[in-house]
Amino acid sequence: MEIHFDTQDIPHHHFLRYFLKAKRIVVITGAGISVSSGIPDFRSSGGLYDAAKSTKKSQGKSLFDAQVFRDTEKMSEFFQFMAKLKKKCDEAKPSKTHNFLNLLAENKKMIRLYTQNIDCLEDRLSFENVKKDIVIKLHGSLDQVRCMTCSNTFEIEDSHVESFEEGFAPECISCVEYQKKRIERGRRAPPVGFLRPNVVLYNENHPSGDIISSMVDKDIKRKPDLLIVMGTSLKVHGLRQLVKQFAKTVHSIEEGRVFFINKTPLSSEWIDIFDFQLLGLCDVVTTYIQTALEKHWKISRKSIVLSPVSQKTIKDYFKTVKSTSLSNSPISVRIAEKENIIENSNFDDKLKRATRKKSPNK
Numbered sequence: 009m010e011i012h013f014d015t016q017d018i019p020h021h022h023f024l025r026y027f028l029k030a031k032r033i034v035v036i037t038g039a040g041i042s043v044s045s046g047i048p049d050f051r052s053s054g055g056l057y058d059a060a061k062s063t064k065k066s067q068g069k070s071l072f073d074a075q076v077f078r079d080t081e082k083m084s085e086f087f088q089f090m091a092k093l094k095k096k097c098d099e100a101k102p103s104k105t106h107n108f109l110n111l112l113a114e115n116k117k118m119i120r121l122y123t124q125n126i127d128c129l130e131d132r133l134s135f136e137n138v139k140k141d142i143v144i145k146l147h148g149s150l151d152q153v154r155c156m157t158c159s160n161t162f163e164i165e166d167s168h169v170e171s172f173e174e175g176f177a178p179e180c181i182s183c184v185e186y187q188k189k190r191i192e193r194g195r196r197a198p199p200v201g202f203l204r205p206n207v208v209l210y211n212e213n214h215p216s217g218d219i220i221s222s223m224v225d226k227d228i229k230r231k232p233d234l235l236i237v238m239g240t241s242l243k244v245h246g247l248r249q250l251v252k253q254f255a256k257t258v259h260s261i262e263e264g265r266v267f268f269i270n271k272t273p274l275s276s277e278w279i280d281i282f283d284f285q286l287l288g289l290c291d292v293v294t295t296y297i298q299t300a301l302e303k304h305w306k307i308s309r310k311s312i313v314l315s316p317v318s319q320k321t322i323k324d325y326f327k328t329v330k331s332t333s334l335s336n337s338p339i340s341v342r343i344a345e346k347e348n349i350i351e352n353s354n355f356d357d358k359l360k361r362a363t364r365k366k367s368p369n370k
């Protein structure tokens with residue numbers, strides 16, 4: 009079902025002008041953008057950590073730690089869990105938020121999308137006439153497997169998933185072939201490596217870490233004029249550094265602004281980093297922005313198959329907003345510094361005074 013906002017019913021928030029003007033947007037996303045696609049996030053109740061707790065030996069987060077490879081039973085649980093998650097991802101369709109990002113890219117407004125997500129839903133977007141490397145997967149990909157010995161990566165196959173489901177890692181074909189050649193030459197037979205999902209766990213380095221760093225450097229040199237961070241609770245150290253690095257660059261531009269879009273608000277430590285937080289479901293917030301702006305875009309609404317977000321979800325969302333009297337708007341816009349709701353009438357004045365000033369309490 010299509011989410012539809014009647015533009016006449018919603019106030020035209022002044023923050024939209026930054027989206028309208030921006031030419032070099034960098035977006036950083038987390039699990040929150042895929043929840044409506046049916047992929048659970050990590051930290052929410054009912055999320056992946058909770059699901060992992062129900063496994064025999066591992067406790068929540070520990071199932072996503074590199075330590076799992078030191079314990080056969082834990083490793084087996086990890087493989088089974090990843091097989092389940094992979095199947096969920098295969099059934100999922102991109103969300104409204106994914107589609108919004110696709111349009112930003114196709115309208116030549118977004119220069120890069122850094123995602124923490126391993127669900128690969130970005131790969132199902134059209135990204136027409138957009139460079140292939142526009143998406144950087146910070147935590148790897150569930151669509152690939154990597155050899156634990158030779159580090160070669162392969163596209164995941166059904167047979168791999170079946171093996172993971174049974175709690176076992178499949179053998180690496182590269183290693184098997186290499187072993188065969190050595191034996192033929194009468195040499196000592198090297199061990200054959202096992203394949204694991206090509207995702208990055210806690211306490212291990214990203215195998216493509218150097219490539220990602222060079223991409224970040226390249227993007228910083230391009231002077232992005234808008235940073236959007238969405239659907240993440242900003243708990244991972246590396247990501248926090250990345251956000252701060254980009255925010256600094258964006259703020260070196262006069263009209264550069266940094267946005268946070270999420271269901272739950274930022275903590276006070278981010279006051280100097282973000283200029284706006286748009287609180288709500290990512291799908292609702294991005295639909296609002298898209299509805300308000302796409303008449304200015306060359307490429308607008310695309311008929312790609314999206315996850316259904318029911319009209320009920322949207323109505324419930326409006327109800328919450330009204331009952332807490334946050335604002336008449338579908339989105340509560342706050343200046344991160346003050347935690348105050350800024351009314352639309354004097355929004356611009358307050359914006360001028362409030363953005364990027366340091367908190368008096370700090």
Ligand SMILES: [Zn+2]
Pocket residue numbers: 155156157158159160180181182183200201202
């Ligand atoms: Zn190998």
